[in-house]
Amino acid sequence: xxxxxxxxxxxxxxxxxxxxxxxxxxxxxxxxxxxxxxxxxxxxxxxxxxxxxxxxxxxxxxxxxxxxxxxxxxxxxxxxxxxxxxxxxxxxxxxxxxxxxxxxxxxxxxxxxxxxxxxxxxxxxxxxxxxxxxxxxxxxxxxxxxxxxxxxxxxxxxxxxxxxxxxxxxxxxxxxxxxxxxxxxxxxxxxxxxxxxxxxxxxxxxxxxxxxxxxxxxxxxxxxxxxxxxxxxxxxxxxxxxxxxxxxxxxxxxxxxxxxxxxxxxxxxxxxxxxxxxxxxxxxxxxxxxxxxxxxxxxxxxxxxxxxxxxxxxxxxxxxxxxxxxx
Amino acid sequence: xxxxxxxxxxxxxxxxxxxxxxxxxxxxxxxxxxxxxxxxxxxxxxxxxxxxxxxxxxxxxxxxxxxxxxxxxxxxxxxxxxxxxxxxxxxxxxxxxxxxxxxxxxxxxxxxxxxxxxxxxxxxxxxxxxxxxxxxxxxxxxxxxxxxxxxxxxxxxxxxxxxxxxxxxxxxxxxxxxxxxxxxxxxxxxxxxxxxxxxxxxxxxxxxxxxxxxxxxxxxxxxxxxxxxxxxxxxxxxxxxxxxxxxxxxxxxxxxxxxxxxxxxxxxxxxxxxxxxxxxxxxxxxxxxxxxxxxxxxxxxxxxxxxxxxxxxxxxxxxxxxxxxxx
Numbered sequence: 001x002x003x004x005x006x007x008x009x010x011x012x013x014x015x016x017x018x019x020x021x022x023x024x025x026x027x028x029x030x031x032x033x034x035x036x037x038x039x040x041x042x043x044x045x046x047x048x049x050x051x052x053x054x055x056x057x058x059x060x061x062x063x064x065x066x067x068x069x070x071x072x073x074x075x076x077x078x079x080x081x082x083x084x085x086x087x088x089x090x091x092x093x094x095x096x097x098x099x100x101x102x103x104x105x106x107x108x109x110x111x112x113x114x115x116x117x118x119x120x121x122x123x124x125x126x127x128x129x130x131x132x133x134x135x136x137x138x139x140x141x142x143x144x145x146x147x148x149x150x151x152x153x154x155x156x157x158x159x160x161x162x163x164x165x166x167x168x169x170x171x172x173x174x175x176x177x178x179x180x181x182x183x184x185x186x187x188x189x190x191x192x193x194x195x196x197x198x199x200x201x202x203x204x205x206x207x208x209x210x211x212x213x214x215x216x217x218x219x220x221x222x223x224x225x226x227x228x229x230x231x232x233x234x235x236x237x238x239x240x241x242x243x244x245x246x247x248x249x250x251x252x253x254x255x256x257x258x259x260x261x262x263x264x265x266x267x268x269x270x271x272x273x274x275x276x277x278x279x280x281x282x283x284x285x286x287x288x289x290x291x292x293x294x295x296x297x298x299x300x301x302x303x304x305x306x307x308x309x310x311x312x313x314x315x316x317x318x319x320x321x322x323x324x325x326x327x
Numbered sequence: 328x329x330x331x332x333x334x335x336x337x338x339x340x341x342x343x344x345x346x347x348x349x350x351x352x353x354x355x356x357x358x359x360x361x362x363x364x365x366x367x368x369x370x371x372x373x374x375x376x377x378x379x380x381x382x383x384x385x386x387x388x389x390x391x392x393x394x395x396x397x398x399x400x401x402x403x404x405x406x407x408x409x410x411x412x413x414x415x416x417x418x419x420x421x422x423x424x425x426x427x428x429x430x431x432x433x434x435x436x437x438x439x440x441x442x443x444x445x446x447x448x449x450x451x452x453x454x455x456x457x458x459x460x461x462x463x464x465x466x467x468x469x470x471x472x473x474x475x476x477x478x479x480x481x482x483x484x485x486x487x488x489x490x491x492x493x494x495x496x497x498x499x500x501x502x503x504x505x506x507x508x509x510x511x512x513x514x515x516x517x518x519x520x521x522x523x524x525x526x527x528x529x530x531x532x533x534x535x536x537x538x539x540x541x542x543x544x545x546x547x548x549x550x551x552x553x554x555x556x557x558x559x560x561x562x563x564x565x566x567x568x569x570x571x572x573x574x575x576x577x578x579x580x581x582x583x584x585x586x587x588x589x590x591x592x593x594x595x596x597x598x599x600x601x602x603x604x605x606x607x608x609x610x611x612x613x614x615x616x617x618x619x620x621x622x623x624x625x626x627x628x629x630x631x632x633x634x635x636x637x638x639x640x641x642x643x644x645x646x647x648x649x650x651x652x653x654x
Contacts, residue, residue, distance in 0.1 A: 097498055135574050137472060145464060147474045149493070149575055156494045160487050166476070167483045171424055247462050248476055 001028040001036055002077050006065060006111065007085030008041025011187055012127075012230065016083060017041060019231050021055050027239050028079050029121035042074055043086065065107035075114040081123045081238060084111050084161075090131055091194055093154035104157035112168050112176075120172040125238050126165045128180040128250060130223065131155035133295045143299040144252055151293060162250040169249050175242045178250035179234050182223040182298060186321040195290040199224055202263050203318060206277040207326060215284035216260060216291055223255035223298040225310055226317035233308045240306060254300045254310035256317075266314035271322065328355040328363055329404050333392060333438065334412030335368025338514055339454075339557065343410060344368060346558050348382050354566050355406050356448040369401055370413065392434035402441040408450045410561060411438050411488075417458055418521055420481035431484035439495050439503075447499040452565050453492045455507040455577055457550065458482035460622050470626040471579055478620060489577040496576050502569045505577035506561050509550040509625060513648040522617040526551055529590050530645060533604035534653060542611035543587060543618055550582035550625040552637055553644035560635045567633060581627045581637035583644075593641035598649065 003020055007013045017039050020026060028034030039058045046062035063070040065086045075082065086107060093100035108126070115122050133142040135149035148159045165176035187200040198214055199222065205212040225233075233253045245251070264279055300308075311317050330347055334340045344366050347353060355361030366385045373389035381387075390397040392413045402409065413434060420427035435453070442449050460469040462476035475486045492503035514527040525541055526549065532539040552560075560580045572578070591606055627635075638644050 097494075137575075145474055147472055150490070151497065151574060153494055153498070156490050159490055163477070163483050163486055167424075167480055170478065171480070247478060248464075 001026065001034040001079040001081065002038040002040070003036055004040045004042060004074050004080065004082040005085060006042045006074075006082070006107075007087060008060075009043035009045070009047065010085060011189070012184065012227065013041060013043070013083075013085050015227060015231050016085070016234060017058060019235060021057065023235070026081055026235070027123070028081070029118065029123075031121075031241075034079065040074060065110065066102040068110045068113070071107070071110035072114045075122075078118045078122070080118075081125075082111065082115055083125045083127070083234060083238070084108065085127045087127070087158075088154065089194060090129075090152050090154040093157070094152055097153050100153045100157055104154070105160055108157070108161045108164060112164055112174070115176075116168065116173040118174070120174055122174050123238055124165065124174050124176040125234050126161050126176060126178040127234070128158040128162050128178045129155065130180060130182045130252070130295055130298065132159045132162065132180065134293055138295060141297040141299045142252070142295040144248060144250070144302050166247065166249050169242060170247060176249050177237050177240070177242075177245055179230075179237050180250055180252040181230060182225050182253060182255040184227055184230050185224050185317060186227070188321075188325045195287050196222075198260070198287070199263065202260065202279060203267055203321065206267060206279055207271060207274065207322070209275055209277050211277040212279050214260060214279060214281045215287040217281060217283055217288070218259060218261035218264065220260045220288075220291055221257060221296040222291070222294060223257050224317075225253055225255045226320060228320050229254070229309045229311050233303075236306075236308050244306060251303050251306065251308065252298060252300050254303045254308055255298050256310060256314065257297045258314055262314055266318050270315050270318040328353065328361040328406040328408065329365040329367065330363055331367045331369060331401050331407065331409040332412060333369045333401075333409070333434075334414060335387075336370035336372070336374065337412060338516070339511065339554065340368060340370070340410075340412050342554060342558050343412070343561060344385060346562060348384065350562070353408055353562070354450070355408070356445065356450075358448075358568075361406065367401060392437065393429040395437045395440070398434070398437035399441045402449075405445045405449070407445075408452075408565060409438065409442055410452045410454070410565070411435065412454045414454070414485075415481065416521060417456075417479050417481040420484070421479055424480050427480045427484055431481070432487060435484070435488045435491060439491055439501070442503075443495065443500040445501070447501055449501050450565055451492065451501050451503040452561050453488050453503060453505040454561070455485040455489050455505045456482065457507060457509045457579070457622055457625065459486045459489065459507065461620055465622060468624040468626045469579070469622040471575060471577070471629050493574065493576050496569060497574060503576050504564050504567070504569075504572055506557075506564050507577055507579040508557060509552050509580065509582040511554055511557050512551050512644060513554070515648075515652045522614050523549075525587070525614070526590065529587065529606060530594055530648065533594060533606055534598060534601065534649070535604065536602055537604040539604055539606050541587060541606060541608045542614040544608060544610055544615070545586060545588035545591065547587045547615075547618055548584060548623040549618070549621060550584050551644075552580055552582045553647060555647050556580070556636045556638050560630075563633075563635050571633060578630050578633065578635065579625060579627050581630045581635055582625050583637060583641065584624045585641055589641055593645050597642050597645040
């Protein structure tokens with residue numbers, strides 16, 4: 001079978017491809033494990049050169065997710081699964097509403113239409129976000145039973161994606177499911193402009209020997225999940241039967257609810273013998289205001305019952321990052 | 328100012344136009360009452376002849392709500408409000424998914440885009456539905472705080488409409504609000520194929536001297552609202568300031584939670600001296616199954632605090648219908 005990953009050049013897309021290649025099989029349209037003989041990493045821009053050592057089963061395709069024909073051409077086999085990760089992110093959506101609507105809403109509709117047919121057996125995993133929750137009546141803890149009142153265009157488009165995945169699945173057009181991600185840590189590479197960037201930066205920069213200034217207080221609380229559990233969770237969600245998911249195909253992934261202080265403590269527990277950059281706190285009112293709008297806690301009994309994983313602690317997440325990126 | 332009503336040839340659209348003409352003014356982009364000098368009734372099909380006696384301020388326009396340019400041309404003034412009623416209904420959406428997506432989703436997006444600009448002061452009233460609620464975790468009573476897990480394409484598109492109205496309002500593109508309607512009774516005219524049709528038929532047909540067979544048991548429970556309160560509620564919602572509504576612009580209208588037996592009793596209390604058709608009960612498993620998926624009860628404290636109306640009883644609703652349609 002073939003696997004298409006949109007947003008395939010992103011951090012999670014690349015890790016997902018590696019994980020699928022390592023497994024070798026996924027549940028196909030037969031309902032049984034089938035060998036994965038081709039993976040397409042689709043993204044807006046292709047790397048200038050094919051990365052060295054990339055598995056020969058992997059093809060790199062670039063194009064505009066908001067172009068119907070481009071997306072339609074990606075789904076060229078019946079025995080195909082698609083992981084839809086391509087998205088304008090939260091800050092980007094606030095800056096450019098029309099781009100978020102094009103990429104996130106039109107793009108998702110093109111993906112759904114492309115996957116339609118094939119007897120409704122093709123599996124689709126849509127990546128949603130805890131940003132679907134917001135607004136003045138946000139409960140202390142959010143979960144699959146919480147009203148979605150997103151306060152960003154990003155969150156709006158993710159909620160719409162979940163709704164459409166539910167309806168395309170209910171109608172038998174495809175076999176969809178949505179993974180609702182909490183904040184994913186620890187992102188490698190350079191700092192980005194995301195308001196949540198500190199939750200990766202507070203680990204990554206000190207581990208690189210660079211001093212780091214936290215823009216929020218140590219008592220800031222948030223649900224987080226390590227990238228390994230996120231990727232494993234997306235694959236586990238793909239493998240579950242539609243019947244196991246029922247009419248709400250959107251599942252909030254399990255998470256760890258931690259404070260920023262917990263993050264600093266975990267870093268020092270796991271990597272205290274390394275030469276770490278220093279961490280200071282200089283609250284940024286702009287970032288702090290955004291953080292106050294986020295859910296502080298989440299519940300995920302359904303995800304646990306479905307067997308979706310989470311790391312057992314922040315310490316494990318830090319240890320995985322050191323293994324994966326610092327050798 | 329000008330008022331555009333999409334779905335303007337429907338029962339509610341026509342009554343809404345009459346109610347606005349009777350008022351004479353609406354709150355305009357100035358934030359103050361402005362005389363309504365033009366109303367456009369937009370619908371898919373125009374009547375063959377202009378109805379006799381129609382107020383000269385009313386123009387009838389026909390076209391495809393799913394055509395962007397057609398919708399854009401409707402919004403030809405800054406001082407304009409729009410009531411968006413045009414929609415494929417529940418049963419129609421289940422039969423023709425693509426039509427529901429075109430009319431309800433693409434149509435709503437065209438309306439939102441057409442209303443965008445004008446300094447964000449143009450008011451939009453979007454008609455949503457209690458069909459936004461559904462699924463296996465439906466609570467005993469639904470309200471503005473309830474997770475929306477619709478189980479029809481109609482309900483999906485109405486939920487998406489609410490989300491987009493919230494976001495266009497949050498971004499300052501327009502000043503939107505959504506009226507979430509329960510089952511509206513008593514619809515005049517001929518019986519239609521709607522599964523909820525019995526809630527109007529059980530009054531209308533006996534009042535016309537015609538025997539009526541109820542497809543559901545007398546203990547069937549549902550939230551209903553009379554058409555007068557629905558129209559008054561849409562206008563009241565239009566008149567409220569955006570600040571009063573806050574970030575969730577979708578308000579469930581107040582309703583009366585009644586059994587079908589209550590409906591029969593009210594009919595006989597109010598119209599017992601008339602020659603009424605007989606009422607029999609012959610449960611239809613298909614209709615009963617659909618009804619079991621609907622919310623049995625609703626709560627609407629927010630709507631009451633905002634001053635939105637409901638009739639005080641079924642008796643009042645029956646009396647209004649007799650006044651309005653039976654002379």
